[in-house]
Amino acid sequence: MPFVDSAEIHVEGGAGGNGCLSFRREAHVPKGGPDGGNGGRGGAVVLEADPQVRDLSRFRHDVHHRAQRGAHGEGSRRHGRAGDDLVLGVPVGTRVIRDGAPIAFLDVSGDRVQVARGGDGGVGNRAFRSSTRRAPRETTPGTGGEAAWLALELRLPVDVAIVGLPNSGKTAVLVALTGARAEVAPYPWTTREPAFGPLRDDADRINLLADLPGLAADGTPRPDGRVGQLERARLLVHCVDALDPEPVADRLARARASLRALAPGVPELVVATRCDPASPPAGADLAVEAQTGAGIDALRRAILERLG
Numbered sequence: 668m669p670f671v672d673s674a675e676i677h678v679e680g681g682a683g684g685n686g687c688l689s690f691r692r693e694a695h696v697p698k699g700g701p702d703g704g705n706g707g708r709g710g711a712v713v714l715e716a717d718p719q720v721r722d723l724s725r726f727r728h729d730v731h732h733r734a735q736r737g738a739h740g741e742g743s744r745r746h747g748r749a750g751d752d753l754v755l756g757v758p759v760g761t762r763v764i765r766d767g768a769p770i771a772f773l774d775v776s777g778d779r780v781q782v783a784r785g786g787d788g789g790v791g792n793r794a795f796r797s798s799t800r801r802a803p804r805e806t807t808p809g810t811g812g813e814a815a816w817l818a819l820e821l822r823l824p825v826d827v828a829i830v831g832l833p834n835s836g837k838t839a840v841l842v843a844l845t846g847a848r849a850e851v852a853p854y855p856w857t858t859r860e861p862a863f864g865p866l867r868d869d870a871d872r873i874n875l876l877a878d879l880p881g882l883a884a885d886g887t888p889r890p891d892g893r894v895g896q897l898e899r900a901r902l903l904v905h906c907v908d909a910l911d912p913e914p915v916a917d918r919l920a921r922a923r924a925s926l927r928a929l930a931p932g933v934p935e936l937v938v939a940t941r942c943d944p945a946s947p948p949a950g951a952d953l954a955v956e957a958q959t960g961a962g963i964d965a966l967r968r969a970i971l972e973r974l975g
Contacts, residue, residue, distance in 0.1 A: 670860040672821040672893065674726035678783040680812025681709030681734040681750035686789035688806050689742030701802060702744045703792040706809045707737030709785030710750030714763060716773035717756035723821055734783070737809060740791040750785060757819060760899070764818040774824075782817060786810040820895075826874040827866070827970060828897035828930070831906035832882055832922055836940030838862060839957035840906055841878040844967060861893050868971045876904075886921030894929055902973050903935045904966075907951060909942035915950040934973060938966060 684706025691699030712734050732755060738747035763771040763780060771780035787810045795803035829837045841847050845864025862878040877900075881892020888894050897903065903926065907915050919937065926935075939951035944962030947954035953969060955962035 669724065670893070671722045671724040671727055672823075672896065674723040674819045675730070675816060676726050676819065677731045677814070677816050678712040678755075679731075679733040679814040680711050680783040680785040681736040681753075682811045683707065683709045683786035683788040683809025684737035684739040684747035685808045686791035686794070686806035687740035687742060687745075688792050688804060690792075690802065691743070701792040701796050702742055703806060704740035704742070704744050704746040705791050705794065706740045706788035707747035707749040708788045709737045709809065709812045710734030710752045711781050711785045711812075712783035713752050713754045713779055713781050714757050714761070714771070714773065715754050716759045716761065716776055716778040718759055718776045720756045720758045722758055723761070723819055726819065734785055734812065736812075737785070737788050739809075740789070744793060746791075747788060749788075752785075754779075758821050758823075760822050760824055762820040762822060764820065765815055783815055784813040786812040822898050823861075823877065823896050824875070825863075825877040825896065825900050826974060827876045827902045827904055828900035828933075829876060829878045829904045829906060830882065830894065830897060830922070830926060832886065832908075832918055833884055835906040835908045836957060837878045837880075837906045840904065840938065840940060840955065840966070841876055843955070843957040843960060843963045844970075845876055847876075847878075861896060866967065866970065868974075874971070874974055882922055882925060886923075886925055888925055888929075894925070897926070897930045897933070900930060900933055902970065903930065903933050904970065905935050905937045906940050907937065907948075909939040909948055909951075909954065915939070915948050919950060936969060936973060 687703035689703040691702040734753035735750035737750045740747045761773045789807040789809040792803050795805045847864030866874045881894035937951045939947045939954040942954035944954045
C-alpha cells in the first residue's frame with residue numbers, strides 16, 4: 668500500500684429529527700391535549716489522532732463521511748434519540764485545513780476536533796401548547812447537519828530527515844545508521860515512499876530517522892515526492908555523492924533553494940557519500956562509505972550531538 672500523506676474528504680453532520688404531531692388519546696380522558704415529542708439532535712463528525720493509523724490511505728477512495736441523523740419525535744411526549752457522532756481516526760501529526768486555512772493540528776494521540784456539527788432536532792406540537800392554543804398542530808422539522816470539504820495533511824514528527832538530490836546515497840546512509848529494511852540500488856528514485864529507522868542515543872532514547880524522496884535533479888520538489896515531511900524535522904542530513912563530477916557547492920545550492928523554503932531554520936549536516944571519511948570534499952561536514960560502514964560511527968555521533 669503506497670504511503671499517503673494528503674487527502675481531501677467531505678464531512679457532513681447528521682440531520683436533526685423532526686418534531687412529532689400527536690394528541691393524547693386515552694379512554695375516559697376526554698381532553699388529552701398535544702403530546703408530540705421533539706426530534707433528536709444529529710451526530711457530529713469528529714477527527715481523532717490514532718497512533719494505530721499509519722497514514723491517510725483509507726481516505727483515498729473513502730471520501731464522503733456522514734454522521735447518524737437524529738430520530739424523529741414520537742407521541743406520548745417521547746423525544747427522538749440523538750444521532751451518534753462519527754469518529755474518524757487519522758494519524759498523529761495530521762493538519763486539518765478548511766477553506767484554505769488550518770483549523771486544527773492533531774499532534775498528540777487522542778487529540779480531537781469536531782469538523783461538522785450535527786443538525787438541531789425539530790420541535791413537537793406539545794411545545795406550542797398555551798392557554799390560548801389548546802390543540803396546536805404546529806411542528807418544526809430538524810435542520811440539516813453542517814457540511815464541508817476538508818484537506819488533510821500528514822506531517823510526521825521525524826527527528827532527522829535524510830535528504831538530497833537523486834542517487835545521492837540517502838537510503839544507504841539510513842540503512843547503515845539504523846538497520847532499516849529499505850531497497851538500495853545504484854540508480855535514481857529507488858525510494859518512492861519514505862523509509863524510516865530508529866537511532867538510539869546513550870540514554871536509550873529513540874530518534875526517528877526518515878529517508879525522504881522527492882527532489883528532482885534540478886533541486887525542485889517532484890509532484891509525487893515526500894519532502895513535505897521534513898517540515899517538523901529537527902535536523903537535516905543532506906547527502907551529496909562524492910563521485911559526481913559536478914561541484915558539491917552547485918548541487919547543494921540547487922537543493923537548498925527548496926529545502927530552506929520547506930524547513931526554514933532547521934540545522935543541516937552535509938554528508939558526502941561514497942567517499943573516504945578521511946578526505947571529505949569541500950562543503951561537506953563529514954564523509955562516509957555506507958557500503959563498508961566507514962565513517963558511520965562518526966556520523967552517528969555527530970547526529971546525536973546536534974540533536975542534544
